[in-house]
Amino acid sequence: MGPIAATLLCYFEPQKVYAALVRLHDTYNMHAIFSPGFPGLLQAIYVQERIMESKMPDVYSAFKKHMISTTSYATKWYITLFANSVPFQTQLRLWDAYLLEGQDLFVAMAVAIVWVYHHITSSSANFETILSLLSSFFVPENDNALLSWIEQMLGDKKLRSQIAQWRQDWVQLVASGQDGDALL
Template sequence: MTGRSRFESRSDDVMASSYPEQVTSQGVDNDDSGSETSSIVHNGSVISTVPDRHGFLGGTQYSTDPKQQTVPAIVVLRREQKWLRMLAHWDRVMNANYKKVRERCRKGIPPSVRPRAWLFLCGGKLLLEQSKTLYKELILQEGDARWVDDIRKDLHRQFPFHEMFVDQAGHGQRDLFQVLKAYSILNESVGYCQAQAPVAAFLLMHMPAEEAFWCLVSICDKYLTGYYSQGMETLQIDGEILFGLVKKVSPNVYKHLKKQKIEPILYMTEWFLCVFTRTLPWDTILRVWDMFLCEGVKIVFKVALVLLKFSLGRAGVLKKCPTMYETLEVLRNPPQAIMEEEFLINQVSTLQKNTAFIKEN
């Protein structure tokens, strides 16, 4: 799936179809006159003037609710200290005690060390050290006009309500362009695939452009090898593997999908190619990525299995899906409750323990 693709149909893409160079606004009455925040109208959508804790000004990911601290502050502090010690001796720790690293990733990486931990986990740090000047050299090149044109068309579609990307002339879209262009030059056989854009944008929200670039290289070339190539043969093969796993995890869902002849590629493409960055709530995405960058693509499989099982496997749901249309609609819009951080991560952990057919490291 190179160049243009099905991702253009997403609702946030439509709302962001023509961003100006600067945010133009007009006042909107705020019901709470004592509130420290206010709202503006931006391209027909009402957004906040103050970002939420993840940097969103509006859209489906925006939330004014503070994160509920389920882990005591003293525990978070201890975890931070443990991660800092691991990162200071990374090679030795990974070689001697990978299972401990995996356990700590499954518990959730503390936000204060998450960007650095991700860089180390995926091998981006090593790639950067091996080619210290390469990124700077790549961004100075013009790139293939075909890919450059496609990249420019996609910039405004990536998290358009996030403070980094809301301004067309801002550093967020500029860095995103450079990262994607650099990858298209580095890996000419792949070039640019539209699904790489949300992955790169997600990384840029957490780290500088050069580090995000090397993380993207690692994800595209090692974690999701072949996913972004034209024809998507690897993705189709993994789709069949996923379908076989559904048969073991949720036989009734498997029978339903088989009866309606719904190919896996119809519902799992965006999940796998974008690593759930366009599907799950933000706190859940962060936890999924903590595990994904440690354990690899099998985490993507396990999250997909949870979504399939609890979207379609709930009591009475299959009866409400007499045709392919209703079934795919459910899978495109999973119930919010099953995507919440605590529920989904717990279910993935249950799969970790109970599914011997998904091999553990």
């Protein structure tokens, strides 16, 4: 949580940062991301993959074909809340939206980045090209357009219902010991 604390320290006294981190941990379920085994991280990645599979099947198939694990590029996005992956102003706007939307916001952001590059990743790109592209620093052309796209995605009631179901499915996969083969 170092990058998260560092960002908050730019604006608040250390005592308030501590209180904010506790609040993120308790109220916004951040503890699930950082708990041993990273259960919240794996759940977010599972949900991201289900969205990609349903909304971008060509990209999902290309990732499967090239054996590109979502954990290989998205882990740093989730554990830093995009702190080291997007410009600072974009990061702050994402965090504001996170406080409003909750944990689905960061899944939507991950899907948005993949969507931006979907023409490259679903065509003739190879493993190295795709992984390099998704691991690089992402600078959106327009923050407003990015956040509008995310808002539209999260405003889709059917998709939000599916996301909730996929989160439950992940919990069941973990409980039954079948989570090992559930991710790309």
